[in-house]
Amino acid sequence: MDQDAYGVHHEAFCQIMGEVALDIPATAADFLPAATEFANEKLLGTLGCMILIDDETRAAHEDSLQTALTELNYGGITVNTTPPMVWFNAYLTWGGCKETKESFVSGFGNFGNALNFKNVEKSILVDHFAATGFLYNNRQATDEMNQQIVNYSIGNV
Numbered sequence: 356m357d358q359d360a361y362g363v364h365h366e367a368f369c370q371i372m373g374e375v376a377l378d379i380p381a382t383a384a385d386f387l388p389a390a391t392e393f394a395n396e397k398l399l400g401t402l403g404c405m406i407l408i409d410d411e412t413r414a415a416h417e418d419s420l421q422t423a424l425t426e427l428n429y430g431g432i433t434v435n436t437t438p439p440m441v442w443f444n445a446y447l448t449w450g451g452c453k454e455t456k457e458s459f460v461s462g463f464g465n466f467g468n469a470l471n472f473k474n475v476e477k478s479i480l481v482d483h484f485a486a487t488g489f490l491y492n493n494r495q496a497t498d499e500m501n502q503q504i505v506n507y508s509i510g511n512v
Contacts, residue, residue, distance in 0.1 A: 358393075377393060383419055388419070427477075432480070446467065
């Protein structure tokens, strides 16, 4: 989709995936800063975003990845898993990032935060490439994972 597409200028309250071409060299060192700037400046909303990066590329560009994570203005950021994985965890926070009552799009303040950390800006959840969060498009794997979560929760392991 192009940089003026509906999905760029309207916040969705569900998971959407779109691809916007950025006119930059196809390297992680060039892409991560450009994608971070695009997300912060062009995309509407600050609730959640994700970065997909394979483990080999991540190891070679860890500094660029850490800079992107620091600079992204989103309340819940995931690496190699989906943003709902942040929202499903009561210990992590989620909400609009760096927004105020006077000017907000996604909201202000945080939810979750069962450990009551003060002044939280964002939560970042990192997993290996091809993480379990992507199992949600595989019904059998999802059912098995959910059964294991229930068994663990009731002490039936």
